[in-house]
Amino acid sequence: MQFKTTIPVSEFKEYQLKVLSLVPIEVTVYNHDGQVVEQFQTESTNNYYTFQTAKEDIKEVICDVIPGMVYEFHPVVQAI
Secondary structure (H helix, E strand, O other), X not given: OOOEEEEEHHHOOOOXXXXXXXXXXXXXXXXXXXXXXXXXXXXXXXXXXXXXXXXXXXXXXXXXXXXXXXXXXXXXXXXX
16 A cells, blocks of 8 residues: 655644554654654553654655555544
8 A cells, every 4th residue: 555644843733643543554754954853652442642742843744644554544643
């Protein structure tokens, strides 16, 4: 399944990410230099995630499927 969503930090108001997916996805947080500053996999039992990195240090957040996992539906991600 092809799915990769890039969310610029300007889209976040409450500094949270909402994820609806029965299968984990990978979330990668990049700083302004293009370096990975935070990375984690979501859980089907949790829909809301708050970043550990300060908002001013984030350039964008990229959400992607995990290779080898089976997804029946596209994950839904939303900047909150």
